[in-house]
Amino acid sequence: MPENQTINKNQTLTEEDYLDLFRKSNALLDGHFLLTSGKHSAQYMQCAQVLQYPQRAAVLAEGLASAFRDKEIETVIGPAMGGILVAHEVAKALGVRALFTERENGIMRLRRGFSLSPGEKVLVVEDVITTGGSVREVLTVVQEMEAIPVGVGVLVDRSGGSVDFGLPKRSILQLKIEAYDAQECPLCAQGIPAIKPGSRKI
Template sequence: MEKHTNAKETRLTPEEYLDLFRKSKALLDGHFLLTSGKHSAQYMQCAQVLQYPERAAILAEGLAASFRDQGIQTVIGPATGGILVAHEVARALGTRALFTERENGIMRLRRGFTLSPGERVLVVEDVITTGGSVREVLAVVREFEAIPVGVGILVDRTGGTVDFGLPMASLIQLHIQAFEAQECPLCAQEIPAIKPGSRKI
């Protein structure tokens, strides 16, 4: 399989990657009411930047550059956030792309997807907060006796504290602080809270 030769080989700085997210309204500053009920001054929705193929390709090339010499044969990510990331990173590396899905609460390969024993696999995800989904995908890879060789993340919200026991690359390390409503400094300033996904966003 031929490698994608038109992708940009030059990696951007973390701030330049962050600027792509901001331009795409994937990273918003304000006062947000999160699904958890907590409040935050920032909100991240990677799908907003991935909807633009050229920007998705730039991000994917940045991740691919960290693993280009690792003999990657397949790139895999969890549905749904990791699907586009896996596809674009695979394009940059000239490999195939797979995604896992939960079936009855268990992460697995479906749709006839399979891995071969010894196959060298890169696991990718759009954003991690605890790394739970990535760990589930790694478990699937190992079930097939394939070899996970690394983890690529667009946005690491753990501040670099997560450890998968493998080489890991992220384009952005971001700590988005969340507050209980009664402790929210934005509420104290009487700044109206917006629920992500509303028409205003």
């Protein structure tokens, strides 16, 4: 995809086109990483690297938004931190509002005066999923407020498509990146320190 690619809602981009945006942004990292799920991995997709470029973020968001335009979505919501920019950009593409959840005492909640109304149609988004744990927490928040989750959109599905939320799901990229339980991690066995993405300049 050319550097100055403009958004065309009628244009269909391939997975290779989207992957090219991540490659240009140096978003795929190699090392030893401790994931949010608690699993370990030798690779990590740092979506913040591509989302720092507004034009690229808009292209990715349009890809997600296009799959849900017929769902009459009223609000897009994602978990902090990774889902904040994704929710904002997808909401912008759909012309609706964007919210984000945060953990308070370990529990995912809506804070900052944010709220959902009973019956409100909500799209849940995230940057990367491995097990889908954070998305499930956000879905619980939505359901507890009696709003209606109508779908899940993610930039990168590390499960290769195996995670099922019982809702329509759209991912920009599906990657099967191996993830290990800590006790079975070959990188731990080699004595290589695990880094939690977001720390140590990552």
